Amino acid sequence: MAPTFGSVVLSTPDPAGLAAFYRELLGWATVEGGDPTFLRLRGPGSERPGLSFQLDHGHVAPAWPPREGEQRMHAHLDLLVAPGALDAEAARAEALGATREDHQPAAGVVVMRDPHGHLFCLFVPGA
CATH class of the missing domain: 3.10.180.10 (2,3-Dihydroxybiphenyl 1,2-Dioxygenase, domain 1)
Incomplete structure (x- = not known):
């Protein structure tokens, strides 16, 4: 089976802040995971694909x-x-x-x- 598209990951010095911006812009929900250095949003009614935010102090x-x-x-x-x-x-x-x-x-x-x-x-x- 071929891979399926899961997520786009954006590097950021503030994953929570950038996730909040896109959550409001897109109307998506945060996927709860407990790791503040890597957050993921998902669209309404679907788990994937998602938009993720990874901590990168050097962005x-x-x-x-x-x-x-x-x-x-x-x-x-x-x-x-x-x-x-x-x-x-x-x-x-x-x-x-x-x-x-x-x-x-x-x-x-x-x-x-x-x-x-x-x-x-x-x-x-x-x-």
């Missing part, structure tokens, strides 16, 4: 857009929003602590950073 946020000699992005999250809700969801993410990037590569997509500097994109289907 360095990537440059955006990429610049020679600076930390490069290894991955980012793409989060779908309902048609017509892009601006409202971007504003809600900002109210939760995200920041909007100055460089926006395309219409229908908003590039943002979570409170610890990880890049994510809000986008409408088809963008």
Whole structure:
């Protein structure tokens, strides 16, 4: 049997703080485990895939857009929003602590950073 996708893991100096941001943004639940250095969220009604947060005191946020000699992005999250809700969801993410990037590569997509500097994109289907 082939492996199945389980989770994306984000490094962070504050797993609880970053998990709280994504829990509110996505409406997901924290999976209880008792280890404050590694937390996981799950979507409503499903155990996997999840979004996890691992303690990393040396986390360095990537440059955006990429610049020679600076930390490069290894991955980012793409989060779908309902048609017509892009601006409202971007504003809600900002109210939760995200920041909007100055460089926006395309219409229908908003590039943002979570409170610890990880890049994510809000986008409408088809963008």
